[in-house]
Amino acid sequence: MFEANCIEEQPADIVARxxxxxxxxxxxxxxxxxxxxxxxxxxxxxxxEAHPRVINARMKDLVRPGKDMxxxxxxxxxxxxxxAIRFTDEEGEPVLALIGAMRFLRWLEEDxxxxxxx
Numbered sequence: 001m002f003e004a005n006c007i008e009e010q011p012a013d014i015v016a017r018x019x020x021x022x023x024x025x026x027x028x029x030x031x032x033x034x035x036x037x038x039x040x041x042x043x044x045x046x047x048x049e050a051h052p053r054v055i056n057a058r059m060k061d062l063v064r065p066g067k068d069m070x071x072x073x074x075x076x077x078x079x080x081x082x083x084a085i086r087f088t089d090e091e092g093e094p095v096l097a098l099i100g101a102m103r104f105l106r107w108l109e110e111d112x113x114x115x116x117x118x
Contacts, residue, residue: 001023002021002023004017006028006070006073007030007067007070011064011066012064014037015037015059018096019095024036024037024038024104025037029077033073033077034073034077035077036100038104040086044097045097050107051083051084051099053084054085055075055084055085056085056088057086057087058088077100081099081100
């Protein structure tokens with residue numbers, strides 16, 4: 001897992017790293033505004049679906065230079081992490097999701113407790 005600032009770094013670089021490593025990334029837009037960008041697979045789809053509302057968006061918008069990634073991060077944060085954003089490719093297949101950072105951390109803790117008991 002790594003951390004990136006989507007204002008200081010190119011969104012396409014952050015996305016490429018998440019996809020290449022198949023690892024989540026804490027994304028910071030500004031002080032106090034964070035989310036987690038996760039690759040959508042059988043593991044992380046569970047935490048995405050734990051959000052009360054999932055908004056669909058396109059990958060091409062996420063990777064554009066500029067502030068789109070930051071705006072998605074702000075949306076997740078300002079909704080008190082009720083919103084999550086699922087990004088789809090050109091064929092409409094889900095590829096990545098931007099989810100609430102605190103919700104993700106709670107999910108990791110719960111998942112870890114389950115693993116310790118097994």
